[in-house]
Amino acid sequence: MDLPGRTKNSVSKGGKVPVTVFTGFVGVGKTTIILSLMNSMPKNYKFCLLKNEFGDVKVDSQIAKLNNIDVQEMTNGCLCCVLVGQMKEGLLELKEKYNPDRIIIETSGSAFPGPIAWQIRELADEGFVLDSILNVVDCKNFVGYADNSYTAKLQAQYTDLVLLTKHEGVSERDMDRVIDRVNDLNTDAPKILVNADQPVSPELIFGLDTKLFQLQGPTGPNNKTFQDELNQNGDKTHHRNExxxxxxxxxxxxxxxxxxxxxxxxxxxxxxxxxxxxxxxxxxxxxxxxxxxxxxxxxxxxxxxxxxxxxxxxxxxxxxxxxxxxxxxxxxxxxxxxxxxxxxxxxxxxxxxxxxxxxxxxxxxxxxxxxxxxxxxxxxxxxxxxxxxxxxxxxxxxxxxxxxxxxxxxxxxxxxxxxxx
Structure with missing residues (x-):
């Protein structure tokens, strides 16, 4: 398996630690996909997980430890605004302590993806490179929560790849509705089905190089919506509206x-x-x-x-x-x-x-x-x-x-x- 990173047998990314970002609404299955990916990788490939969630209940760090994965959990805030400085500190701490081949960031369900991507790019001189942003969509519930969540729409728009979970048992008609809704938000990003009993291919997930900052139009970094998202208009409480x-x-x-x-x-x-x-x-x-x-x-x-x-x-x-x-x-x-x-x-x-x-x-x-x-x-x-x-x-x-x-x-x-x- 030949993946970007810093192990001797993998393709180098200029000596920098690649960072892969997973976004998606609460409960869509982000953690399940991440743990499955990590467990399917070679034992000598070193992962770290930077996890962001609201509240002060550090459940996912406990689950990750049960799977022998090094994790740092950031709670009581949102990576895209409140915890901006802490994200940098968290990445640097993981890099210094574990010297990983890759860091995965799992955002909270209400995190705007654009500012997080921008912050990672700003850390290039610190030894990090943004590899890709992936969005997880729950096929059973997407149509419902997307109606109520502005952030869920942004996450589906600003991504390199859409991972469709919980499609088992969804009727063909309802599945078409989900695909149509996602395509309305993002025509260009590939969409793949994630089976509950089968890991996603690491070569697919970690073989991406983000093209998001080269895009123009509604998902490009020069678009007004992206800039408003990046600036937050001074609002540090956007997650409360979700x-x-x-x-x-x-x-x-x-x-x-x-x-x-x-x-x-x-x-x-x-x-x-x-x-x-x-x-x-x-x-x-x-x-x-x-x-x-x-x-x-x-x-x-x-x-x-x-x-x-x-x-x-x-x-x-x-x-x-x-x-x-x-x-x-x-x-x-x-x-x-x-x-x-x-x-x-x-x-x-x-x-x-x-x-x-x-x-x-x-x-x-x-x-x-x-x-x-x-x-x-x-x-x-x-x-x-x-x-x-x-x-x-x-x-x-x-x-x-x-x-x-x-x-x-x-x-x-x-x-x-x-x-x-």
């Missing part, structure tokens, strides 16, 4: 007694109530009991939920969900700077009872405003206390509880309404 986000933390007794820990059956029942029209993505960690084959009684699991489908993966070496001291410090600063405190019902850095620990930590994305209370009740009903940080397209809000929520949803809503009076 999705509602909600971060949920739940606390319970420090016990490994399965009777005191959320049961897998009950948890999956809750996941099954989440409509894909409301919840596009749920990702995080949860301690579960009642899992067939588990010898520990309770185990921490990674949960990945996208458009009504989910996977639950055990992480046996992870014993607790509490952040490290460094992460707590960052969380404290984040709370001080980013929150509208007018709706706070709790202190940002709240001391937990000594006999309690973090049992569930999720980030959710979608159209959550109308179902906020249902999500809080569904996630938190098993636990003694918890907190929710919500960032809606129209406002921000926080909510905390210090006793187990009412088992009856009607009573929970009544309690919430009473607390607001």
């Amino acid at each position: 999705l509602d986000t909600m971060e949920i933390k739940c606390y319970g007794p420090k016990t490994r007694n399965p009777e005191k820990v959320l049961n897998l059956t009950a948890f999956e029942k809750f996941l099954g109530t989440l409509s894909k029209e409301d919840v596009y993505r749920l990702k995080g960690f949860v301690r579960l009991s009642g899992v067939t084959g588990s010898t520990a009684g309770t185990t921490i699991y990674v949960v990945n939920h996208a458009f009504g489908k989910w996977t639950i993966i055990p992480v046996p070496e992870k014993d607790n969900l509490e952040p490290s001291d460094d992460e707590e410090e960052k969380e404290s600063h984040k709370c001080d700077l980013d929150h509208d405190h007018s709706e706070h019902t709790h202190a940002c850095k709240k001391e937990r009872p000594a006999d309690q620990e973090l049992q569930m930590h999720f980030i959710l994305m979608g159209e959550l405003w109308g179902i906020q209370d249902k999500l809080v009740h569904g996630c938190g009903g098993t636990y003694d206390s918890g907190e929710v940080l919500s960032e809606f397209k129209t406002s921000r809000a926080t909510f905390a509880w210090d006793k187990q929520l009412p088992a009856n949803y009607t009573d929970f809503v009544a309690e919430r309404l009473a607390s607001k009076q």
Whole structure:
């Protein structure tokens, strides 16, 4: 296999580390494609993954570690605006620490691709070269989310290659609608089907050389839309217009007694109530009991939920969900700077009872405003206390509880309404 990079047997790119960028809406399968690609490569070809996501739930770094992949995850912001300087620092750190043959950047679902590409080109003197930008499209859900997301349209327009995922089970008529819609946005970029049980060819993905900066017209860098995207018009909050986000933390007794820990059956029942029209993505960690084959009684699991489908993966070496001291410090600063405190019902850095620990930590994305209370009740009903940080397209809000929520949803809503009076 002969690929661009810096290994002895591969084609050199002037001694610079090639950077491949994956874009796509939340839950379309970017991480799955990336891990599949990495696992199909020769063992001596060194990858690093720079991952960007909202919230502070570092799920994908954990999944990547399970696959023996070096990853750096950038959270609580967007690579194309808020985290601009951090992207440069992240790339330089990966280059110095691992000396990789290639770095893959996986953007958040609401990242504009143009500014990211521009920033990588600006790092040429630092030893990086932009190889290509790839856009992942979810065939089952694209027509729906593209109607609501300006960024999803931009990502499909500004790409070297469109990767069509989740096409299995899509009717021929609906597939034609997806292809027509993508072609309306980008006629020139090739489109290829990605099968769930078969990796994409590395020669295809990593054999590209981006031509985007040579283009004229609607996707060219001299186009006004591209320039507006690059400049952001000073707006560092564009991602808030795309999705509602909600971060949920739940606390319970420090016990490994399965009777005191959320049961897998009950948890999956809750996941099954989440409509894909409301919840596009749920990702995080949860301690579960009642899992067939588990010898520990309770185990921490990674949960990945996208458009009504989910996977639950055990992480046996992870014993607790509490952040490290460094992460707590960052969380404290984040709370001080980013929150509208007018709706706070709790202190940002709240001391937990000594006999309690973090049992569930999720980030959710979608159209959550109308179902906020249902999500809080569904996630938190098993636990003694918890907190929710919500960032809606129209406002921000926080909510905390210090006793187990009412088992009856009607009573929970009544309690919430009473607390607001």
